[in-house]
Amino acid sequence: MKHHSRRQFLKTSASFAALAFAGSAFDFKKDKLRLSFSTLGCPDWPFEKIVNFAVDNSYSGIELRGIQRQMDLTKCKEFNTAENMAATMRMMKDKNLKFVDLGSSAEMHHNDATERKNNLDEANHFIDLAQQVNCPYVRVFPNKLPKEDRDTTIDLIVKGLVEAGDHAKGTNVMVLMETHGDVVESALIKQIMETANHPKVGLVWDVTNMWTITKEPPANVYAVLKNYIYHTHIKDAKLVDGNPQYKLMGKGEVPIFEAIDILHKNNYSGYYSFEWEKLWHPEIDEPEIALADYPKAMKQHFNE
Secondary structure, eight states: OOOOOOHHHHHHHHHHHHHHHHHOOOOTTSSSEHHHHHHGOOTOHHHHHHHHHHHHTEEEEEESBTTBBOOOOOSTTTTTHHHHHHHHHHHHHHOOEEEEEEEEEESSSSSSSHHHHHHHHHHHHHHHHHHHOOOOOEEEOOOOOOOOHHHHHHHHHHHHHHHHHHHHSSSSSSEEEBBBBBBBBBBHHHHHHHHOOTTTTEEEEHHHHHHHHOOOOOOHHHHHHGEEEEEEEEEEEEEEEEEEEEEEEEEESSSSHHHHHHHTTTOOOOOOOOOOOTTOTSSSSOHHHHHHHHHHHEEEETTT
16 A cells, blocks of 8 residues: 555545445444454454454454454555455445454554654554544554663653554544553553553553463453553463463463453443464464354353
8 A cells, every 4th residue: 555645544534434334233232242353363364254254253343463464454455555445345344344453563662763763654554544444443562661771661652652643633543552562560551651641542451461471450450541441352371381372262361251341341332352363373273263262252251
């Protein structure tokens, strides 16, 4: 996709947004289980298979984290021309699906000027694409927090979030920092959010990323971060020698259903997005198994 001017992006996005909105028959008031899955879990599937699988397995949303191992969504054929994008949005409309998050690889912690610019440029390109496909969120992440430069790095992360948030002004898109990498303590995350203090910046709460390192109870985390949570990543795991090994829902030791219950009881209005990290961990169950199991486990939990 050519990186046109921001004005051109915003001008052309309205028609795509209208198309996407018109195609969504998902009843948010009636359906308490807003389920999506990340394409990280099916790294080799073509887009049509992703869409059809979602429909066949009771999902209403898709979180895009690469398509067929191309992680820069702006380079995927589904979005690289106006014609292809229109066809993609028609397919989503026909299947009554919506994009719920675009997962960028943009890291906010970099100090090197070139690396920093490249990462912020990626975040901006994803924001522009999200506006065009009526996707409310773009995921970025903080990642590294070296002890020797902790305060400086925190400041860089905050500044990066503010810059990306400023780029999202005038759009329907928010920039969400995933609880990820070295930034998984609720107090620190709250500090970053409060310092950024930006209406276009919020959080993706990845419960497992946090719990496997900090062991903070979900109730405590939610109490601290509830005002900033707009999207979630849901998965289960067991710790083996201190490292998470991903398991099907309920087969691990993460208090994942405690977190889900807290969100549900507090009228969380976002998606419960299953993040099966198959791309990074090829040894875990195949997507046909894991992505089919998730909605069954969720519905069983809620006795639906």
